[in-house]
Amino acid sequence: MSKVSYYTAEGLKKLRDELNQLRDVERPKASQAIAEARDKGDLSENAEYDAAKEAQGMLEMKISKLEESLANARLIDESQLDASKALVLSTVKIKNQTNGMVMTYTLVADGEADLATGKISVNSPIGKGLLGKSVGEVADIQVPNGVMKFDILKITR
Known part of the structure; x- marks a missing residue:
């Protein structure tokens, strides 16, 4: 299946x-x-x-x-999505707590992911870690070399 x-x-x-x-x-x-x-x-x-x-x-x-x-x-019916949380089609601005780098990603389905344009899959490690988070929360994301912490700065549609 x-x-x-x-x-x-x-x-x-x-x-x-x-x-x-x-x-x-x-x-x-x-x-x-x-x-x-x-x-x-x-x-x-x-x-x-x-x-x-x-x-x-x-x-x-x-x-x-x-x-x-x-x-x-x-x-995906965008009108049914909660704008206060990071979900599919959300554009999320995050800040790496370790090096202070600020990045903006749009969470998309696997088939639409394209890092060059800032679109990451919701099934990627960062995408999974951001899903369901709100502004002000900290996302602990498991990556191959350990755990990265990101502050959620802004979520838009």
Whole structure:
């Protein structure tokens, strides 16, 4: 049984677009590559044919995983979320108690995480540690090299 994943409208659209790209563009390309390799002669010694079949298998596996993700995807209704606590889609400003560094992260679903844009997964160590916290609280976050303490400075949507 697969677990349910929560997405924003933007994240769900991105997932659907990727699946459509694979089905409508990449799948026909893979079939064409197999057909071209098959036309080149003896299949028992045709490395190009084997590579094309392997690529098609990988593509089909990726399509299957995306279809499963979409089947278990749920759209997040932002109007139902508590704005006083750090939840999915909250933007949280935190301060590291050890070095005084201030960071701002937006908590998102796994499929939408992108550290370069400040979006971290709610299933990451920091994301898990921030969930449910309010402004003024201290989040003790277990990381590979010990426990980090963060002050929650601000929570916005």
